[in-house]
Amino acid sequence: MASIEILILILVASSIVSYFLTKFNSFAGSVLTIFSTMFVFVSLAYYGFNDALVTTVNLLPGFTFEFTYLGAYFAIIVAFVYSMVSFFHPYFVDHYKYKNAYNMLFLLSLAGVLGAFFTDSFLQLFFFFELIVWTTMFLIPLGKSKSAAVSYFGFSAAGSFAMLFGILVMFREVGSFDITAGLASLSGTNAVLVFVSFLIAGFAKLGVFPLHIWLPIAHGNAPHPFSPVLSGALVKLGAFVAVLALIRISPASTVITAISLPYAHYIIALLGAVSIVFGTLMAIREDDAKKLLAYSSMSHGGYIIVAFSLLDSVAFAGGFYHILAHALASAGAFMAIAAVARQTGTTKMSEMGGIIHKMPITYIVYLVAIISMAGIPPMGGFISKWLIFQAVIDKGLIFIAIAVFFGSIGSFLYVFRPLAALFLGQEFPQFKKIKEAPILMLIPMIIITLLNIYTGVLPNGILGFINKIIIELGFAPLIINSPALTISGNNGLLFPALIAGVFGFGVVVAFVIFILLKKSRQVGLMDTYTAANFIHTEELLHYSVDFYAPLERLYEKYTTKMTDFYDGLANKVKELGKLAKYLFMSKYVEVAIFWIVAILAFLLWGEL
């Protein structure tokens, strides 16, 4: 029996213990972090799948918890990413200025996540959201840049306060903070207000267009082991809020008959589509591997928004599965990049090449992760994208389909770039001495790789759990045939295990052909065709800078539009602040006299 309250208390207690333990011995503190996150994940997964989580509260007065499949699904994914990433801590915390705070805040933010997903009241949800934001805000500046935290906090705070506004509007009409009952009984303008403010919160947390600016800044500059948590786990909070808004609230809105979708949901889907295209285009031209993956998170956030705004159970199943598939894929990719960054000291793709010869296992981890990210079988991303495509086609959403397909093909382009520039190509002399990542770092990466494959080959068990969520939300479940391992979409059957099996068979056939033929002679990488030029430096034979230059040239002048807009907005806010400062806190005499006259006039208003 595991009680949510006890799990949260364990995390809070171990965060305090790890603070002092890390001070004395950073390795011991990190091991404590590994054990407590692993304990929380295992108990959540075991009892969550068996519906045996206890929600009674004895020790935390004022808090109430509730078990929902929706919350449990998110909590299990997030706790899994946390527990996997914690394996990186022994190798990274020593590099940070406040290493004891790192472990403590990490555990505290997981406590916040658990609370947020299992609470039944909006006020507590807001409290836990703020707990997460405040803990992670101090984690991010431990990485490369302090200003990254400002941007993260700015957007998160905007999201949180939009949500608080929505909560209060709801409270005014309904009179309670209950999550399920409260949202369902909203009506009229209030429903629209709450819908919009919740979606602002969801978009800000998920990093979807137009509230995406913080995503590459925060992901790119966060400490290396924290980027997988940000992208794989924490942005999913936004998806949680968006699900609540899109499915539980029904704002008054005309239904577009041609596509049988309300206007409000169609507009949200369009924003998701813009996010997919924008994220893809920006990722294609990014040079920093972590920022590239951050933009890919933005594009995948768009997929999740599109899926949940289609109001169709196949799309919902796709959306929920995409949350899992993207969490695994992006955690795997970010962790591989973190391992490379630890061994080489950089994440810039133009500075690296040929790492594969020294770090083959990390390469395989990255390869499997990006295959899943690009939605290619036999990995998990294919299943979710297939389900989303089914729903998009079934509804006949042409313009959203353009974005969805563009993002899907575009993801081949951007995920291939780190593969080619960082791992493949010429081996640079300065990286000839590096070693494979330590074994403790490889363990979680290998587990994630195996899960990436498992989710693509045998998705039915997880889809069964997702069906419980869909029924809980009041929709018809997805049709899956568990003994036959098939999934029925709107216009066809999918048999993932067969695809994986046939692919494996094809590879075996090709391998047999390969092995039967004459053995090749091994030559070095510099021994290549150079059109009769004599080139002796590896850098000159490595094509990695501006990889997609001809494509980038077509759109590069539009890429700064959004940052310009936010810069302009920031300037306007600064000007407003200056005006306020001039009026209320100025040292000029004329302003003081103006205020004295104004106040006197106000006081004497009725007398004269």
Next chain:
Amino acid sequence: MLLNILIGLGVAFFGFVLQTSIGGINRKIVGRLQKRYGPKWYQEFLDIFKLLSKRATSHGWIFDFGVIMALGGIIATAMFMPITNNIVAFAGYDNFFIFVYLIAVGMLGMAMSASGSGNPFASIGVMRALTTMLAYEVPFMIIVLTIIKLTGFSSLTEIGLFQQASGNNWFLIALPLGGIVGILSLMGMLGKKPFETYIAPAEIASGPMVEYGGKQLGMLFIMHEITVFIEVSLFVHLFLGGAENIFIFLIKYFLTYTTLNLISNVNGRLKIDQVVKFYYKWPLLMAVTQAIIAIYFGWVI
């Protein structure tokens, strides 16, 4: 199950033999067009077997592993391909998306292997191939969306049967704009001129293929022939009404491939950014127009 796998392997082998022969015949046809004799029709077989028997150089394990993954992925994709209404290895599972995405595994393997060779020309070729893919795939997918929406099936056999049913035209005729988009996209997929930017022998030394020789090159040739088979068959099933029997399939296949080859031979080569601009201008516009007309207004010939 074993029988299905054997049928699938047979389909893949059939595709290889068919495309290699038709490719040879086409070399002859093009030769005659240019007032040459052209090679014998089985010249491509000779090339491949010669390459397979030669001893080659290798640039490390990823160079070899990529080739295996490429050929394996493409064989696996071909195993799902229906030839006629009845000859299909895994009936009911010949889903359109499998072809688009499983073929990508093979492409990824080849790209990985090419980049792993350490030759910048190879990386440039891969970059161009992926960029071209981004260009032609989106208009094509929009048209396929229209077809799936109209038929209600994503299985290729079912789409073929839908077109064979009385009262329905081939989608090449039923969706005329879409048919044009399909042809243009197919030319991009096959890397035919003017969209052969990523091979560009005189410019980047055959692009991805630059470092290969011997058995690796031979296997990539086999892979290329099967890829062409998959792509042309996809067109036959989606736009030309599938095939009732194998002779109809052969005729449709031969005519499709030869027509494209002839069109390609009177064209020059576009630059890579021109390719992208082209596909996102006319084919995408036509595809969207066709989709709107067919789905929202229901006007299908």
